[in-house]
Amino acid sequence: LPPLHTLRRLQQLLGACQAVSTWPGFFRSLYVTVPSPLQLLRLWAASVRTSLACGYHTARTDFSRIQASGVSSFLMRGDSFERIAFCIDISSSMDTPVSFTAPPGSRSRSGSRMDAVRSEIQQILTSRLSHRQQFSIIVFNGRATEWSHGLAQATPANLAAAVHFLHACTPNGSTSIASALRLALAIPQIQAIYLISDGEDSQVDVREVAAAASAAKKGRRTHGEVSSSIQCHTTAFCAPLVGQKLLRAIAEATGGTFAAFESVPEEDQEDQGDQFN
DSSP, X not given: OOOHHHHHHHHHHHHHHHHOOSHHHHHHHTTOOOOOHHHHHHHHHHHHHHHHHHTSSOTTOOHHHXXXXXXXXXXXXXXXXXXXXXXXXXXXXXXOEEEEESXXXXXXXXXXXXXXXXXXXXXXXXXXXXXXXXXXXXXXXXXXXXXXXXXXXXXXHHHHHHHHHHHTOOOOSOOOHHHHHHHHHXXXXXXXXXXXXXXXXXXXXXXXXXXXXXXXXXXXXXXXOOOSSOEEEEEEESOOHHHHHHHHHHHHHHTOOEEEEOOOOHHHHHHHHHTOO
């Protein structure tokens, strides 16, 4: 097997590629020149022909059904976990206006960072979680609040209640990432944490987070596991550079992955609206 640091770095790079929400962003994440709309169309056509020739799909394949559930920008990076916690930033900085696609690949629209997060989390809860999984939602500003004490089964009723809870949250106050992570790490048998924030927190100590994640993992490890701590997968939602650096550091310190969900630039909004629809 490759060394642990190589596996972690691969997870981080793959997570960054999976998390982009626009075609231009995807190509930039691969350090490839962004193709024109016509070049992109030709790439799609060639890929479909290759897939058909290899037998990956047939002339009868209904792609609209395959993609009906959508694809999350940041869930299921690395491993698939049965018991997960979402830590969602609802501080005042999350009220910053941005443009985003919801779901990814659709026409862009304007709103706040919080609107983008709500849309993404709703898509995950309603389309990506299975009934076998358990989840918790923790929102945080200056302090952390848990939607439901401990883990909840991903039943239709619980998922609907979680979506309603999230839509009732209003961005306000300061940011305390550490308080949210402490609450998540205290959940018995938690396997992974998904931290969604703009990273505007100057108080969090990455070393303390790493130590707490490692301590929480002790006694829970099973044979064959790569990570020695509870993995914290972080997503920077339309975050400034300093916020992205912080969230990347938290992910790397806990063996998780980092991804950046960026706002849609004006020129890309025009491309999506006029060229691809």
